[in-house]
Amino acid sequence: xxxxxxxxxxxxxxxxxxxxxxxxxxxxxxxxxxxxxxxxxxxxxxxxxxxxxxxxxxxxxxxxxxxxxxxxxxxxxxxxxxxxxxxxxxxxx
Amino acid sequence: xxxxxxxxxxxxxxxxxxxxxxxxxxxxxxxxxxxxxxxxxxxxxxxxxxxxxxxxxxxxxxxxxxxxxxxxxxxxxxxxxxxxxxxxxxxxxxx
Amino acid sequence: xxxxxxxxxxxxxxxxxxxxxxxxxxxxxxxxxxxxxxxxxxxxxxxxxxxxxxxxxxxxxxxxxxxxxxxxxxxxxxxxxxxxxxxxxxxxxxxxxxxxxxxxxxxxxxxxxxxxxxxxxxxxxxxxxxxxxxxxxxxxxxxxxxxxxxxxxxxxxxxxxxxxxxxxxxxxxxxxxxxxxxxxxxxxxxxxxxxxxxxxxxxxxxxxx
Numbered sequence: 001x002x003x004x005x006x007x008x009x010x011x012x013x014x015x016x017x018x019x020x021x022x023x024x025x026x027x028x029x030x031x032x033x034x035x036x037x038x039x040x041x042x043x044x045x046x047x048x049x050x051x052x053x054x055x056x057x058x059x060x061x062x063x064x065x066x067x068x069x070x071x072x073x074x075x076x077x078x079x080x081x082x083x084x085x086x087x088x089x090x091x092x093x
Numbered sequence: 094x095x096x097x098x099x100x101x102x103x104x105x106x107x108x109x110x111x112x113x114x115x116x117x118x119x120x121x122x123x124x125x126x127x128x129x130x131x132x133x134x135x136x137x138x139x140x141x142x143x144x145x146x147x148x149x150x151x152x153x154x155x156x157x158x159x160x161x162x163x164x165x166x167x168x169x170x171x172x173x174x175x176x177x178x179x180x181x182x183x184x185x186x187x188x
Numbered sequence: 189x190x191x192x193x194x195x196x197x198x199x200x201x202x203x204x205x206x207x208x209x210x211x212x213x214x215x216x217x218x219x220x221x222x223x224x225x226x227x228x229x230x231x232x233x234x235x236x237x238x239x240x241x242x243x244x245x246x247x248x249x250x251x252x253x254x255x256x257x258x259x260x261x262x263x264x265x266x267x268x269x270x271x272x273x274x275x276x277x278x279x280x281x282x283x284x285x286x287x288x289x290x291x292x293x294x295x296x297x298x299x300x301x302x303x304x305x306x307x308x309x310x311x312x313x314x315x316x317x318x319x320x321x322x323x324x325x326x327x328x329x330x331x332x333x334x335x336x337x338x339x340x341x342x343x344x345x346x347x348x349x350x351x352x353x354x355x356x357x358x359x360x361x362x363x364x365x366x367x368x369x370x371x372x373x374x375x376x377x378x379x380x381x382x383x384x385x386x387x388x389x390x391x392x393x394x395x396x397x
Contacts, residue, residue: 015095024103047140062348077346078331078348079346082350082351083352083356102327110316110319110336111315112314114315120213121213122239127217168212181219
């Protein structure tokens with residue numbers, strides 16, 4: 001499954017017991033694709049001595065503060081932009 | 094959702110950000126250079142270095158300084174690969 | 189970590205790890221060279237490269253972008269290539285992205301998982317960038333963090349916080365300060381601070397240069 005700029009996505013809400021680069025504060029949260037980067041070696045397997053191939057597509061995804069921390073007292077608004085691998089993305093609503 | 098000790102985004106904290114400048118100590122620059130050389134030789138890639146750091150027991154992770162974490166990780170990965178023997182670095186550091 | 193006997197003075201608490209860690213680093217170096225794993229020359233070369241890195245390189249990119257709109261477009265399209273164009277070393281990261289601050293948008297960069305940072309162009313990251321509270325609060329309370337740094341962003345300016353989680357390195361192009369029309373490119377570069385390229389400060393004002 002690949003995604004396009006502007007598309008809504010949701011970050012997979014998966015527990016992952018090894019090295020991975022999807023921060024906890026994003027898991028299960030809705031975002032929007034901002035950029036489609038190139039594909040990169042997979043850090044999840046490289047971290048254990050593997051060559052990290054095949055390369056995995058990487059996306060810049062943005063998130064609204066109000067979706068990440070819904071109850072939080074707001075001192076103004078912001079969006080958070082994070083590079084997320086394709087295998088952590090699911091179709092958004 | 095469980096998170097690793099290294100996964101800090103959004104964690105509530107009362108700790109203020111200490112904005113003082115700290116020049117790197119010689120041993121810190123050395124540690125960084127060792128990590129870079131090991132990466133270029135394919136012995137400890139950056140993802141292995143990070144994985145090693147993330148495996149540091151939480152209490153020790155939070156106590157250790159930034160480059161101390163790098164040293165712990167490098168030692169752990171090189172021991173895993175048989176490049177360093179168990180306790181070898183301890184003995185050399187103490188000697 | 190090894191235990192140590194209490195028959196010697198301790199360094200101040202904040203440096204308590206310093207001496208022991210320094211011994212471990214040197215011991216590691218010795219072992220790796222003795223075992224033929226690394227050569228002394230390559231370690232030396234690595235040290236030399238690290239100490240040569242300063243924010244002046246990033247500042248040159250910014251100053252050129254301020255005076256040359258076509259260069260700015262190239263910088264925004266591919267900062268790595270733009271750095272090479274100026275004879276700068278963009279570092280080992282395969283992709284460097286420049287984020288332009290405007291009247292409407294302000295960018296700020298963090299690495300919540302570790303300390304990813306465009307070191308080749310900015311030098312080593314400041315201690316606070318690597319600190320646990322910055323890593324926690326930059327994504328959840330960026331305006332609070334900026335207030336601590338003495339920077340207030342108006343509510344009508346979009347604040348975009350970039351969390352560097354992968355191989356892409358992000359560099360902020362701060363806004364050119366007012367009253368700088370007469371300055372040379374070199375004088376402009378002198379205004380561009382490290383912190384303004386992380387996004388926690390604005391560049392220096394010309395009167396202070």
